[in-house]
Amino acid sequence: MAVSIPVLIGITIGTFLLISAAPGDPLLAYASLDDFSDAQITRARAELGLDDSLPEQYLRWLSSILQGNFGRSLVTQRSVAAEIAASFGITVRLTLLALLVSTAVGIGVGVISAVRQYSLLDYAFTFISFLGLSMPGFFLALLLVAVFALSLGWLPTSGMFTLTLPAEASAWERFWDSARYLVLPVIALSAPDAASLARYTRSSMLDVLGQTYRATARAKGLRESYILWRHLLPNAMLQIITVIALRLPGLFGGSVVVETIFNFPGMGLLSVRAATDKDYPTIMGITLIFALLLLAANFAADMLYAIFDPRVQYDQPG
Numbered sequence: 001m002a003v004s005i006p007v008l009i010g011i012t013i014g015t016f017l018l019i020s021a022a023p024g025d026p027l028l029a030y031a032s033l034d035d036f037s038d039a040q041i042t043r044a045r046a047e048l049g050l051d052d053s054l055p056e057q058y059l060r061w062l063s064s065i066l067q068g069n070f071g072r073s074l075v076t077q078r079s080v081a082a083e084i085a086a087s088f089g090i091t092v093r094l095t096l097l098a099l100l101v102s103t104a105v106g107i108g109v110g111v112i113s114a115v116r117q118y119s120l121l122d123y124a125f126t127f128i129s130f131l132g133l134s135m136p137g138f139f140l141a142l143l144l145v146a147v148f149a150l151s152l153g154w155l156p157t158s159g160m161f162t163l164t165l166p167a168e169a170s171a172w173e174r175f176w177d178s179a180r181y182l183v184l185p186v187i188a189l190s191a192p193d194a195a196s197l198a199r200y201t202r203s204s205m206l207d208v209l210g211q212t213y214r215a216t217a218r219a220k221g222l223r224e225s226y227i228l229w230r231h232l233l234p235n236a237m238l239q240i241i242t243v244i245a246l247r248l249p250g251l252f253g254g255s256v257v258v259e260t261i262f263n264f265p266g267m268g269l270l271s272v273r274a275a276t277d278k279d280y281p282t283i284m285g286i287t288l289i290f291a292l293l294l295l296a297a298n299f300a301a302d303m304l305y306a307i308f309d310p311r312v313q314y315d316q317p318g
Contacts, residue, residue: 110201132195
């Protein structure tokens, strides 16, 4: 865990330098600079701290973070923590649903492909997996909207809920209405990762299917399904765990595209707006949250290693 701190600091420094090097002026978030006098522009830059050197700006931001203060948005003048809190739960819900769907589908398809190797079903799953891997996320999202929302009219095109839903609607009606708006974004976000995970799972399962302990378990009279899910899959999970952990940054990154296309008011859409306005404090706050989530996912992957493989031991201090 100690190495996570330098990694986290390195991520924030890199992000800060990239934001600073990007073209544009944060003052444009307010209005055209032609509407300001030179004195007003100078005063505004001084108030926002934009005239300070980059090390001074970064250290000031880092100091405020250590005090639990994310600063204020240059655009809305609201607390960055409040901006993130309003969208964080939406992105986490979307990302976790996509993670669960892609993990269940990817592992299930991969196991079936390995068990039915070279069958028609295996070839079909392989074709679908390669199709999912080769299709860009934004194209898949637009295709889903064109087919299921515009052509068939089965699902809504964007948003989180129906604005015209009656106030007297029951809890079940509200839940179902919200679920309908999640279907297309979850599919668009989870499909590429499910395809990738299916290929990794198939490869890992093929490695363990020929192991001698499978024949030993059969000789003991154990059912094939029990051997598969109780002995073979846990041994194949070590490689799969790494893939799942490494997929999380992709899911958060993919949420930027998906939330923008489906007008989902999460952190992805917030980051696009902040980048467009060159809103330094908001971008840095979002980057910090994403970096912490990534480090937490890597730590969870290390813990899962020990659960699935008792041979993995972590040194205890002292």
